[in-house]
Amino acid sequence: MKWNIFLIMFLTVANFCFAQENRSKADNYFYGYEYQKAIEAYIKEAKKKPLSDAQRLNLADAYFKMGAYENASKIYMDSNKKDTIMSVHRFNKMLQSLSKTSDRERVVTFLKTKSSSLTSELLENATFNYELMSGGEANLSFDLFNLSINSPQADTSPAFYKDQLLFSSSRHQDNKNTYVPTGEAYLDIYTAPIDENGGVSNATTFSKIPSSNFHKSTPFYSEKLNNIFYILSNTNDGEMAFDDNWKNALAIGVVSSSGQFRFLLKDLSTSFYYPFFDAESERLYFAANFDDSYGGTDIYYVTTNNGQVMSAPTNLGPRINSPGNEISPFLFNGDFYFSSDVFYGLGGMDVYKSTVMADGGHSIPVNLGEGINTEKDDFGFIIKERGNDTYSGYLASNRAGGKGGDDIYGFTINGIPGLKTFALRGKAFNSTSGTGIGQAQITIQDTTGAVIIESYSKADGSFSLEIPWQEGVTITASKEKHSVFFMALTPDEMKNVQESPFEIGFVLLDDLVEEREEQTVLKLNKFYFDKGKSIVNTAIAAELDKVVETVRKFPEIRLAIASHTDSRGGSSTNLKLSQDRSNAILAYLLKQGVSQTNIIEALGYGEEKLTNKCVNGAYCLEFLHKQNERTLIKVMR
Incomplete structure (x- = not known):
């Protein structure tokens, strides 16, 4: 039994013969979850007449369910080429099949050919996790152990409840009906005390929620609200309630400390899974199969006020959700844990961790790696601190060596699991x-x-x-x-x-330069050397520091220093003075860390390039002479 016992149990119809008059025998096997019989029947039917596109994809799904990934991938790939009714969820199955039968390079190459139609987040997530998983094992020591409370049936969805562990199970009870599609009992919620080593034993039915003849599962206890959230079959007057298509879905309910029950999220056509209440943000997270899903089930949240729903569901977006199924959200110390069967994982469902960023977004989800994850389904991850940088927790898995279908495993670990990023x-x-x-x-x-x-x-x-x-x-x-x-x-x-x-x-x-004297120069306030001097004074240094900062920001920039004097005094004296001033500017810039490669020349022109008619012997006012005394830092493009 795999994690998708929930999909089997909560997306079914009242009568398996309903609307089957247009189905073939193979279709009936397929929709009755008898996948091996469906494969054999589809092969027989295909010899008589070609299968429809929908039937071919059903056959691919049946191969996928039975682990015949090579056969599944061939049909998925062929359907993808034909651009038929391939859904994004089946696209994920196609890539999962390829991952199990080919090397990763083939999957990566295929992804590149589809990059225009895929979200950038999906491509980044895949590339990042492929790199991580090829980099070796995480440097953490942990101990994983099977709990004594497990049964031959499905045992899943562990949750902390004070000093106890809550979990879901389809084990048989005398007062419980058998659920026909699985042959097991309807899911119910159980409790068992946790010992000092994390072991759990002596499980009993959890009595603090109302009794029901149908499904109750995936509990979560909020210490802040002292409420218990869980999922349950939609009912009406004690009987299963169905939508117009005879689908019975699953709702989220909550029970207060006084035992009062109320529905929080209920839709006869939509199934909800794995509620998690974050006390800090007052968000209620859950998985659901809404129409805006990126694939199968996605993770959503609603805002609440004291546990009362105050908003419409918000999809966590493509950084978390994928063409696969995402379930079992859990927040701990700023990290967001969840499980996904996205194609770049180790097996079916894998546990991932994403850091909640300052802006409320999420970092790239990181696969927790081998040990926590296997080639089978691993989900329902929860964790808490034990002290001395040691942590303990639980998860469900159908890995080899268990007692039944899905088993619950405990673990201890000497640090936060998952590669730090x-x-x-x-x-x-x-x-x-x-x-x-x-x-x-x-x-x-x-x-x-x-x-x-x-x-x-x-x-x-x-x-x-x-x-x-x-x-x-x-x-x-x-x-x-x-x-x-x-x-x-x-x-x-x-x-x-x-x-x-x-x-x-x-x-x-362009914001730092201007055009002067038909050349591009840095924007600087005009500065003057002391009369007849070539020493960089405080005012000049303040402007030259702007040049230093410009070079720091534009390390490839090339500059030329050009100093000019007015016409007063001898021309040879003015030429030498202007050169001395250019040299002084160069020396200052070099001392402040500007590289010689940034200054291609430092020249003095004396009175050669006057900007007005204040030539030798001409009478000019002081401000006109000052127009000729100038230094330009030219940008050489």
Whole structure:
């Protein structure tokens, strides 16, 4: 039994013969979850007449369910080429099948051919996780153990409840009806005490929620509200309630400490799974199969006030949700855990971790790796701190060696599971106007200077990069005709910059220059040397510091220094004085760290290039002579 016992149990009809008059025998097997019989029947039917597109995809799904991934991938790939009724959910199954029968390079190559039709987040998530999983095992020691409470039936969805563990099970009870599609009992919620080592035993039916003859599952206890959230079959007067298509879905209900029950989310055509209440944000997270899903079941949230729903459901978006199924959200210490059967995982359902960013978004979900995850289904992950940087928790899995279908496993671990990452999110903008700058190149390098990741800002200037954790990085950003951004970060600084949006301010070179005397020069306030002197005074230094800053922002810039005097005094004396002044400016800039390669020349022109008619012997007012005494820092393009 796999995690999708929920999909089987909660998306069924009252009568399996309903609307089957247009189905073939193979279709009936398929929709009755008898996949091996469906395969055999479809093959027989195909010999008589070609299968419809829908039937071929049913056959692919049946192969997929039975682990015949090569056969499944061939049909999926053929259907994808024909552009028939292939859904995004089946697209994920196709890639899962390819992942199990081919090397990752083939999957990556295929993804590149479809990049225009896939979300950028999906491609980034896949690339990042493929790189992580090829980089070796996580450096954490953990102990995983099967709990004594497990039965031969499905045991899933562990949840902390004070000093106890709540969980769901389809084990048989004398007073419970058998659910026909699975041959097991309707799901019910159980409780068992947790010992000091994390072991759990002596499970009993949980009595603090109203009794029901139908499904009750995936509990979550909110310590803040002292309420218990869980999912249950939609009923009407004690009987199952169905929509117009005879579908019985699952609702989310809540029971208060006084035992009062109320529905929170209920829709006869929509199934809800795995409620999780975050006390800090007062968000109620859950999985559901709404029409705006990115694939199968997606994770959503609603805002609440003291547990009362106050908003419409919000999809967490393509950073978390994928063409596959996402379930079992769980928040712990700023990390968002969930399970997904997206194609780049280790098996079926895998547990992932994503950091909740300062702006409310999520970092790239990271696969928790082997041990926590297997080639089978691993889901329902929960964790809490035990002390001394040790953590314990539970998850459900149908991995080999269990007692039944899905079993619950406990674990202890000497740190937060999952590879630590460095996530950088923010905006590139013009420091003068504040407008976003698109297509700015942003690069992160390690301490040796090797490039780890390179990306570009979006049209509005926003960007998001994530890498495996490094003990120090350098961030650079650039764009043609804009300043260069450079920042080296220590590990402590890396932690700090993740706590708020990272801003990269650019200066446009055009904003720093002007046209004077038919040449491009830096915008500087006019400055004067003391009469007959070539010493850089305080006022001159203040302007030259602007040149230093410009070179720092534009390290490839090439400048030329041109000093001029007025016509008073001898021409040879003026020529030498202007050269001395250019040399003094050059010396100052070099002393402040400007490279010699940035200054291609430093010349004095004396009185050769007067800007007015104040030549030798002409009478001119002082301000006219001052017009001729000038220094220009020319930009050599």
